[in-house]
Amino acid sequence: MAILEIKNLTKIYKNKKKAVDQLTLTVDKGDIFGFIGGNGSGKTTTIKAVVGIHNINQGEIFIDGHSIIKEPLTCKSKIAYIPDHPNLYEHLTGYQYINFIADLYNVPTSKRKQRVQKYSDLFAMTPALNHAISSYSHGMKQRTAIISALVHQPKLFILDEPFIGLDPKASYLLKQVMQECVANGGAIFFSTHVLDVAEKLCNKIALIHHGKLIASGPTETVKGNQSLEAFFMEVQNI
C-alpha cells in the first residue's frame, strides 16, 4: 500500500533553477526508502515539497492517499519530518519541546510518558532533556528531534541526512528505531550520502541526478551485482 506517492514533480525556484524535473516515485508501507544523489541534485527540494514547505510547479504528491496541496493538514498529521539541521526552539528544554510536539499531534498523556521515557533512555538524553536546547550539541538537537518524532508514531517518517552529526551509537540506534517504525506499519523516506548505510538498511532506493530520477526500486534491482557506491559513481559521469 502506497504511503507516499510523488507523481511528475517539478520544482522551479524563483531564480528559474529547475531543481526537480518530472520526478515520480512511490514509498509503500513497510519500506525503508533511501533517497540518494550528489550535492545539489534535488533531494532536499523534493523532501520540502513532500512535507508541504515548498509549493510546486507541476505534479502531485499524495500521503496515505491525501493530496499535500488539497489536504495539507491531514497529510502533515501523518508525517514526522526531521530536516538536516533541526531548528528547535532554543529557549525550551528538551522535555518542553517534545511535549509541544506531542501536543500538536494529540498524543495522549499515558502513551506520551511511556514513549518519551523509552526513547530518551534509548538515545541517552534522559538527564539532558531537563536542560535548555540552547545548551545542546548538534547531535543532541538531532536526537531530541528524533525523540519528538517517535513520540507521535508517524505513518511516514521523513528524514533529511539523518546520520550526519550523529555519533556511531546514535546512528546505530536510529537504524534500530527505523526498523521498529516499519515493523509497526510505518514507512520511512530519507536522504543520505552514506551509501554503505543505504545499501544495508534500505529495501528500496531512488537515485536522483540533476533533478531527474535515474533509478528507483528494490535496492538489489537498482544496483544490480555491483555495490551501491559503484552504481552511484557510474551515474555521476552521465
Ligand SMILES: Nc1ncnc2c1ncn2[C@@H]1O[C@H](COP(=O)(O)OP(=O)(O)OP(=O)(O)O)[C@@H](O)[C@H]1O
Ligand atoms: N531556495 C533556493 N533558490 C534557488 N535555488 C535553490 C534553492 N534551494 C536549492 N536550490 C538549488 O536547487 C538545486 C537542488 O538543491 P537541493 O538542496 O535540493 O539539493 P540536495 O540534493 O539536497 O543537495 P545536498 O546533497 O548538497 O544537500 C541546487 O542547484 C540548488 O543550488
